[in-house]
Structures are given as C-alpha cells and as structure tokens.
Amino acid sequence: MQSLAWIVGGLGLFLLGMSLLSEGLRVAAGQSLGPWLAEATRTRLRALFFGLTTTAIVQSSSAVTAAIIGFVNVGLMSLTGALWMIFGANVGTTMTGWLVAWVGLKIKVEAYALPLIGVGVLLRLGGEESRRGGYGAFLAGFGLLFLGIDVLRAAFADHAADFRFFPAGSGWGQNALGIASGFLLTVLMQSSSAAMVVILSAAQSTVLDLPVAAAMVVGANIGTTITALIAAIGATSSAKRAAVGHILFNGLAACVAFFLLPWAPNALIALHDALGFTSSEAALLASFHTLFNLGGVLLIWPLADRLSAFLSSRFVTAEEDAARPHYLDKTVTTVPALALEALRHELGRLGGLARAIVAQALEGADRHALERKRAVVEHLGEAIAAFVVELNRRLMAADVAQELAALLRVARYHEAAAEAALAGAAAWQETEASRWVELEEWQRFRARGKALLAADQQALPASLEAMEQAYQALKARLLSLGARGDLPVAQMDAALRAASAWRRALEQAAKGVQWLEKKSRA
Numbered sequence: 001m002q003s004l005a006w007i008v009g010g011l012g013l014f015l016l017g018m019s020l021l022s023e024g025l026r027v028a029a030g031q032s033l034g035p036w037l038a039e040a041t042r043t044r045l046r047a048l049f050f051g052l053t054t055t056a057i058v059q060s061s062s063a064v065t066a067a068i069i070g071f072v073n074v075g076l077m078s079l080t081g082a083l084w085m086i087f088g089a090n091v092g093t094t095m096t097g098w099l100v101a102w103v104g105l106k107i108k109v110e111a112y113a114l115p116l117i118g119v120g121v122l123l124r125l126g127g128e129e130s131r132r133g134g135y136g137a138f139l140a141g142f143g144l145l146f147l148g149i150d151v152l153r154a155a156f157a158d159h160a161a162d163f164r165f166f167p168a169g170s171g172w173g174q175n176a177l178g179i180a181s182g183f184l185l186t187v188l189m190q191s192s193s194a195a196m197v198v199i200l201s202a203a204q205s206t207v208l209d210l211p212v213a214a215a216m217v218v219g220a221n222i223g224t225t226i227t228a229l230i231a232a233i234g235a236t237s238s239a240k241r242a243a244v245g246h247i248l249f250n251g252l253a254a255c256v257a258f259f260l261l262p263w264a265p266n267a268l269i270a271l272h273d274a275l276g277f278t279s280s281e282a283a284l285l286a287s288f289h290t291l292f293n294l295g296g297v298l299l300i301w302p303l304a305d306r307l308s309a310f311l312s313s314r315f316v317t318a319e320e321d322a323a324r325p326h327y328l329d330k331t332v333t334t335v336p337a338l339a340l341e342a343l344r345h346e347l348g349r350l351g352g353l354a355r356a357i358v359a360q361a362l363e364g365a366d367r368h369a370l371e372r373k374r375a376v377v378e379h380l381g382e383a384i385a386a387f388v389v390e391l392n393r394r395l396m397a398a399d400v401a402q403e404l405a406a407l408l409r410v411a412r413y414h415e416a417a418a419e420a421a422l423a424g425a426a427a428w429q430e431t432e433a434s435r436w437v438e439l440e441e442w443q444r445f446r447a448r449g450k451a452l453l454a455a456d457q458q459a460l461p462a463s464l465e466a467m468e469q470a471y472q473a474l475k476a477r478l479l480s481l482g483a484r485g486d487l488p489v490a491q492m493d494a495a496l497r498a499a500s501a502w503r504r505a506l507e508q509a510a511k512g513v514q515w516l517e518k519k520s521r522a
Contacts (some may be wrong), residue, residue, distance in 0.1 A: 010151030010201075015194055017144025020120075020137045041081025043194065044304065048297070056145040057266040061093035061192060065228050065246060069239045080308050082242045086228075087249055087300060091293045093224070096193040097217075097286030100200040101278075116143030148197070175215040175261045179254070182219025192224035196289070209266045210281055217289050219256045225250050241311040248307065251300025253296030257288075264288055325380065328387045339391055340403060346384055347410050353377050353511050354414040355453045356420075358505045361421040361428075362446050370425050377418040384411050406515065413512035417505045424501030429492035445470040449506050457513065464510055470484065471503045 041047040059328045065086055072082045116139045123136025186195040202214035228243040259262075268287055272279045273331065277287075300307065327345040357373050388404050448470040452463040475496060482492030 010148050013144050013148030013151060015148070017141045017148055020141030020144060033257040041077055041085055044080070044084040047081045047084035048088040048091075051090075052092040055089040055092025056095040061089040061224055064092070065224070068227060068359065069242050072239045072242045072511035077243055079238055079245075079311060080304070082238075083245045083249075083304065083308065083311075085295055086242065086246045090221070090250065090253070091193060091290070091297060093196075093403070094290040096196045097200055097282070097289045100197055100204070101280065101286045113143040113147040114128065114516070116140065117147070131492050174212060175258065177217025179219035179222070179258065182216030182221075183223040184219075185216070186220045186223025187226050190272055192220045194480075195220040196224065200282045200285050203285055210284065211261065212263055213281065213285055214288050215258075215261055217285055218254050218261070218292070221257075221289070221293070222250055222254050237314075239313060244314065245307060245311055249296060252299055253292055256295060256299065257292040260292070266413045267495070287414065315512045323385070325383045326481045328383065340407075343384070343387065343391075343404075343407055345510075346380075346387075347407060347414070347516055349413045350377065350380050350384065350411060351509070353380065355509050358421040358509055359450060359453050361425045361505070363501060364428065365425070367425045367429055369424070370422055374418045374422050376462055377415055381411050381415045384408075410512050410515045413508045417508035417512065420501045420505035420508060424498045424505060427494050427498035427501060429499065431491050439474070439477060441474040442499075445474045449502065452510060453455045454507050455510075460510055460514060466509070467503070469507055470480070471499060474499055 037065045041050075051064065051068075055061045068082050068085050068089070072079065077085075106237065119140070120140025120143060124133045124140065125136075182195060182199065185198065186192045196217065199208065199213055199216045202208040203210060208216070225243075225247045228246045265284070268284045269279050271277075272284065272287065277283060284456065325346055326349060327342040347517040353373070354377050357370055357377065360373075361370060388408055391404060392401065443465070448463070452460070452467045455463040478487065478492050478495050478499070481487035482489055487495075
C-alpha cells in the first residue's frame with residue numbers, strides 16, 4: 001500500500017509539474033504563441049524543428065499536438081506545416097526518457113529541483129498572469145517534473161519485490177501484450193510522457209524486463225494519438241486530417257519498431273558500448289524511443305507529399321467540394337481555346353454560387369451560413385486567379401491576354417456580389433425586422449431583386465431598371481418613417497445600409513452575367 005502511495009504521489013508531482021510548465025509557457029509567451037507557431041511551419045525542416053523543441057520544453061506532445069490541431073482548425077496553419085510540426089513533436093517527446101535516464105544516473109535531484117521550485121514560486125507570487133509569473137510557473141513546473149521522476153524511481157527501487165507486471169518470458173505474444181499495456185496506460189493517464197516515466201522507472205528498477213518495457217514504449221507512442229482524436233472531434237476537416245496524419249505517422253513508426261523488438265535490446269547495448277554511453281535500462285529505452293521516432297521521420301520524409309495529398313482528399317465537406325474547380329485543369333493550359341472555355345464554365349459556376357448567396361441574403365438567411373458560403377466563393381475565386389496566372393505564363397498572344405483580363409473582371413464582379421450580400425446581412429441583423437419587412441416597398445424590392453437574379457441576358461436591362469426603381473421607393477419610405485419618428489433613427493440607418501448593400505450586390509451580380517455573356521459571344 002505504501003509503495004502504491006509513493007507511485008501515485010510521484011506521478012501526481014510529475015503531472016502537476018507538466019501542467020505548471022505548460023501554463024507558464026502560455027503566460028510568458030502571451031499573444032505571440034499563435035503567430036510564432038504559424039511562422040514556424042513555412043518549411044518542413046522548420047516545422048519539424050519547432051515541433052521538436054516546443055515539445056521538449058513543454059514536456060507534452062499531447063498538449064502541443066492539441067494546440068497544433070487548434071491552429072489548423074482556425075486556419076492559422078497549413079495541413080503540411082501542421083503534419084511536420086506533429087512529427088517533430090513525436091521526436092521531442094523522447095526528451096522525457098532522457099530526463100528519467102538523467103535522474104536514474106544518480107543525479108542529486110534535490111540540488112536542481114528544489115531550487116527551481118523555490119525560485120519559480122517566488123517569481124509566481126509577483127503575479128500569476130504576468131510574464132514574470134509565467135516564467136516562475138515554468139521553472140517551478142520543471143522542478144516538479146524532476147522531483148516526480150525521482151519519487152517514482154525511488155518507489156520502484158525500494159519496492160521492486162512488491163511488483164511483477166508481466167510473467168517472465170519473451171516472444172511476439174509478450175511484445176504484443178506489452179504494446180497493448182503501454183497504449184492502455186497512456187490512454188488512462190492522457191499523457192504519453194507520464195506513461196513513459198512509469199515505464200522507464202519500472203524498468204530502471206528491474207520491475208519490468210527490458211524487452212517488455214521497450215514494447216510498452218511503442219504502445220505509449222501509439223496511445224498519444226488519442227489526444228489528437230479527441231481534439232479533432234467536431235473540428236474542421238483540416239483539423240481531422242492533421243489528427244489522422246498523426247495516427248498514420250505513429251502507426252508507421254510503431255509497426256517498424258514492433259518487428260525490430262526481438263533484436264532491439266542487444267543492438268542498443270552494443271551501440272551504447274561502442275559510443276561509451278551507460279547501458280542502464282532507462283538510458284537504453286530512451287535511445288530506443290528516440291531512434292524509432294527518428295526512423296519514423298526518415299520513413300515519412302519521401303512519402304510526405306503523397307500523405308498530404310491523400311489526407312486532402314478525405315473528410316471533404318460540401319463547401320470544400322464546391323470551392324474546388326470543376327473545369328480547370330493544368331492539362332488544358334496548352335490549348336488556348338480549351339483553357340478559355342474551361343475558365344468561362346468555372347466563372348459560370350462562381351456566378352451561380354454568388355447569386356445564390358445574394359438570394360439567400362434577401363430572404364434573411366443566417367449570417368454565419370452566408371459567411372461559410374462566401375468563403376467558398378472566395379476560395380474558388382483564388383483558384384480561378386491562379387489558373388489565369390498559369391495561363392499568362394504559357395499564352396502570350398495579345399488577344400488572349402485581353403480576354404483573360406476581362407474574365408478576371410467577371411470573377412471580381414461575382415466576388416463583390418457575395419461580399420456586398422454579406423454586408424447587407426450584417427446590417428440586417430442590427431435591425432428589428434418586424435418594424436419594416438412588411439412594408440410594400442420592401443416586398444417589391446425583394447421581388448425585383450430575385451427576378452433580376454433569375455433574368456437572362458436579354459431581360460437584364462429591364463430587370464435592373466425595375467430593381468433600381470424599387471430600391472429608390474424603399475429608400476424614400478424608410479427616410480419618411482424615420483423623419484416622422486415611426487422608425488427609430490438607428491433602425492432606419494441599419495435598414496438603409498442593408499438595402500444599399502443588397503442593391504450593390506444585385507448590380508455586381510448583373511454585371512458579372514453581362515460581361516461573361518459578352519465575352520462568350522465574342
């Protein structure tokens with residue numbers, strides 16, 4: 001019972017230290033942590049390095065992975081950058097093993113841990129949410145990490161005879177059982193670092209045989225993916241892709257490590273002897289953990305682009321599918337006639353999406369739903385612009401260049417229509433619609449607007465004129481109501497802004513149709 005209390009206490013100290021360390025880093029970094037992480041993903045090497053160093057400092061790959069998925073979720077990080085940062089986090093988490101090995105080498109923990117805790121607490125007393133308090137929490141947390149590891153080491157060393165987790169033996173079945181146990185331990189603790197501390201401390205005290213402990217290390221590495229899965233629940237498609245990428249990477253590294261387990265202990269001992277390193281169980285397991293995660297990085301390096309492409313095709317939402325070009329393809333850029341025809345078809349799709357947003361805004365659709373659809377228009381517009389840039393590189397004829405410029409203008413009309421529709425929806429939300437939506441002038445304006453959106457090229461001029469007349473009548477009525485006091489001035493202003501924005505949206509949508517039809521006939 002006493003030995004169990006020591007283990008629980010040591011684990012509690014470790015987890016408390018990890019929590020303080022992470023919280024201290026958050027406070028000390030302030031608002032710069034997000035942009036810093038986003039900046040760190042510009043290249044795969046930078047992303048790998050920053051993932052490694054951040055996890056080594058925070059001592060929690062789960063926390064770093066969850067943060068990365070959060071950044072992907074809000075669009076601050078690309079999928080490729082996030083994947084490489086997650087790969088780096090897997091390597092960085094191996095620092096926990098080296099900390100255990102360091103303590104296991106009879107380092108006097110109290111000489112380092114207790115002063116760190118003391119200085120950290122003093123700094124934190126100066127203000128928990130200040131930057132100085134953040135540094136204090138970081139130092140105190142680091143000291144508690146060491147103290148927790150030392151308590152666990154002592155518990156297993158002093159009470160080794162009280163424990164026997166696995167029966168003696170070896171083989172594939174024993175290895176599989178070890179992996180399952182390491183996985184379960186990590187899932188229960190929600191921390192692969194905490195699981196690693198228990199496994200390495202038990203091995204250092206001969207409670208666990210080295211082959212079984214190595215198998216449990218592999219299982220702990222797989223178990224850390226559970227946090228990523230939890231963080232991705234209800235998140236965006238990009239966040240789900242990052243979580244799946246994490247699982248695939250850890251699974252690949254674990255498969256390789258599993259087949260190397262029978263030979264790993266002797267090979268590690270030989271390597272340590274050749275390099276003059278200590279061959280303590282903790283040091284050997286730390287090396288094993290580090291080497292198989294580095295091996296995973298080397299294996300995934302040539303496959304990374306294919307992995308990103310594979311993940312990008314998964315968890316595709318209806319909005320993402322709509323935002324992808326349906327007609328544009330690099331293969332048609334070599335034939336001017338085909339490229340321009342494909343571009344006209346894609347612009348027709350873009351126009352249809354933009355007009356649907358305007359129509360739904362006139363019906364009072366939810367603003368957030370309109371924002372998602374407007375983002376689709378924006379992304380498709382960016383894809384069209386990129387296609388035009390590619391065409392300009394290949395097709396140098398003057399008439400083609402003029403045609404491309406005109407078609408880009410059409411795309412801008414459609415995007416402007418969606419933007420104005422959203423601006424109108426924002427103004428609409430500021431009004432008490434019941435005060436004015438029953439007005440005959442409003443009903444007429446909305447009807448004329450919907451008719452304009454459905455009009456063909458021939459009917460567009462008359463539909464535009466009818467919409468303009470309806471808008472002017474609505475504007476005059478709203479001003480009259482405001483002047484008489486029948487409509488509060490703030491409500492009148494918001495209603496006028498909504499109507500004005502929707503009038504502009506309708507005009508831009510009509511221009512897009514007119515220009516595209518004109519270029520098609522040309």
